[in-house]
Amino acid sequence: MRWVGVCPYPYVKVHCASMDSYTVLRVIGEGSFGRALLVQPKDDSGQYVVKEIRLPKTHSGQESSRTEAVLLSRLKHTNIVAFRESFEADGHLYIVMEYCAGGDLLQRIKQQKSTLFSVDVVLRWFAQMCLGAKHIHDKRVLHRDLKSKNIFLTDNGTIKLGDFGSACVLNSSKAYAYSYVGTPYYVSPEIWDSRPYNNKSDVWSLGCVLYELCTLHHPFQARSWKSLILKVCRGAYPPLPNHLPYELHYLLKQMFKTNPRDRPSLNTILTSHRISRLLQKHLPPQQLQREAPSRWKKEEGERVAVFLGQKSLIETTSSVGGSMQEAQSGHEREHSRRKWAGGLPNTVMQVLENADIISSPSMASGSSFDSSAGGALPGTQRTSPRRQWDRGTPDRLLSLLDKAYQSMASKTYTVHKMDVEGPLMGPLSETGLTP
Numbered sequence: 001m002r003w004v005g006v007c008p009y010p011y012v013k014v015h016c017a018s019m020d021s022y023t024v025l026r027v028i029g030e031g032s033f034g035r036a037l038l039v040q041p042k043d044d045s046g047q048y049v050v051k052e053i054r055l056p057k058t059h060s061g062q063e064s065s066r067t068e069a070v071l072l073s074r075l076k077h078t079n080i081v082a083f084r085e086s087f088e089a090d091g092h093l094y095i096v097m098e099y100c101a102g103g104d105l106l107q108r109i110k111q112q113k114s115t116l117f118s119v120d121v122v123l124r125w126f127a128q129m130c131l132g133a134k135h136i137h138d139k140r141v142l143h144r145d146l147k148s149k150n151i152f153l154t155d156n157g158t159i160k161l162g163d164f165g166s167a168c169v170l171n172s173s174k175a176y177a178y179s180y181v182g183t184p185y186y187v188s189p190e191i192w193d194s195r196p197y198n199n200k201s202d203v204w205s206l207g208c209v210l211y212e213l214c215t216l217h218h219p220f221q222a223r224s225w226k227s228l229i230l231k232v233c234r235g236a237y238p239p240l241p242n243h244l245p246y247e248l249h250y251l252l253k254q255m256f257k258t259n260p261r262d263r264p265s266l267n268t269i270l271t272s273h274r275i276s277r278l279l280q281k282h283l284p285p286q287q288l289q290r291e292a293p294s295r296w297k298k299e300e301g302e303r304v305a306v307f308l309g310q311k312s313l314i315e316t317t318s319s320v321g322g323s324m325q326e327a328q329s330g331h332e333r334e335h336s337r338r339k340w341a342g343g344l345p346n347t348v349m350q351v352l353e354n355a356d357i358i359s360s361p362s363m364a365s366g367s368s369f370d371s372s373a374g375g376a377l378p379g380t381q382r383t384s385p386r387r388q389w390d391r392g393t394p395d396r397l398l399s400l401l402d403k404a405y406q407s408m409a410s411k412t413y414t415v416h417k418m419d420v421e422g423p424l425m426g427p428l429s430e431t432g433l434t435p
């Protein structure tokens with residue numbers, strides 16, 4: 001193998017290491033961009049995860065792929081997966097990060113079968129998720145793909161937010177984003193409705209994770225994509241079990257407000273919301289003291305922004321709740337994500353409203369958690385690279401939806417807004433046809 005001997009990109013401080021410095025212990029899993037490997041440095045007894053990401057051919061695609069490394073390297077927090085180093089070789093980007101031996105929360109939820117987590121566990125984990133997410137919002141970064149599969153546990157039970165492959169840095173100069181990366185089960189109503197998204201969209205997604213922790217089910221279960229989107233847009237979810245404290249019921253109601261303005265920011269949840277005292281009780285005191293907003297200094301933010309191609313980052317530094325109302329998309333791995341383009345002149349919602357009910361016969365109970373079944377239509381290989389979704393008319397989309405596994409709603413997609421990619425593009429056409 002040939003390793004690149006120079007630092008491949010200027011901003012991330014890399015030691016220009018290579019995989020030669022690591023022993024691969026095993027493959028942990030395969031994502032749509034490549035593999036995750038458990039490794040051990042040759043000069044150290046620790047264990048780390050290396051994400052091996054195939055770099056696309058285009059320059060812009062490569063820059064987008066590097067976003068995860070750039071952001072992760074700048075986001076240091078107890079509740080965010082720690083970055084170690086990154087390097088490139090043979091057309092791949094390698095990101096070495098902390099290994100979370102407790103696995104992801106989706107696995108933990110599945111392991112519970114039907115035994116609910118105790119309220120203490122739910123509050124402890126949720127409080128840590130809020131701290132991690134607040135940290136990134138303070139730095140004007142949106143995660144955009146918060147879901148139980150992207151939230152990890154260490155062996156001592158600490159929560160870590162991971163997978164920043166869909167994250168973006170906010171840019172206050174544009175009214176709102178033209179595209180969004182997210183997972184249908186966790187995507188907020190404003191995304192489906194082609195309205196601006198911001199930090200409150202992450203709050204919605206965390207609401208979904210909180211609900212999953214409380215019930216072991218997703219809040220917006222549906223037999224079809226259309227019905228899923230309708231439920232999300234109405235904020236209609238089955239009530240939480242009665243034994244849970246009133247504060248949790250109340251909080252979830254607020255997090256699932258369909259208008260993002262009515263949703264609390266993470267700062268509010270942690271400091272002034274009715275539940276904040278309950279959450280504070282579940283955090284170690286030393287962590288609480290450290291939680292003063294830690295924004296990037298203007299220069300540091302600008303350096304990240306320049307690297308990511310968004311030069312007006314951090315023009316304003318007012319509080320997250322107010323200043324992040326209007327957000328612009330950062331880079332995504334658009335070259336390889338599933339894509340769902342907003343239709344002209346209708347939003348995705350309107351198109352689906354006018355469509356026949358879409359049946360999804362493969363939706364078995366609990367299949368929403370079965371992400372191993374998702375990600376590909378029958379007959380396609382899970383390991384094949386993500387393709388651009390086939391451009392097509394709404395009719396075509398709906399016929400694709402008809403055949404699709406509902407469980408694909410737990411996979412990550414790019415949702416495109418109108419005017420950008422033409423009419424609605426189906427997210428379920430992994431046929432290998434690129435537009």
Ligand SMILES: Nc1ncnc2c1ncn2[C@@H]1O[C@H](COP(=O)(O)OP(=O)(O)OP(=O)(O)O)[C@@H](O)[C@H]1O
Pocket residue numbers: 028029030031032033034035036049051081097098099100101103104149152162163165411412
């Ligand atoms: N830091 C980590 N510690 C422990 N396990 C991890 C870590 N990062 C990723 N994993 C696990 O590695 C596997 C692959 O992760 P990866 O993020 O590459 O893809 P994915 O999340 O499965 O798919 P995609 O990113 O396409 O949605 C997953 O099972 C994930 O739980």
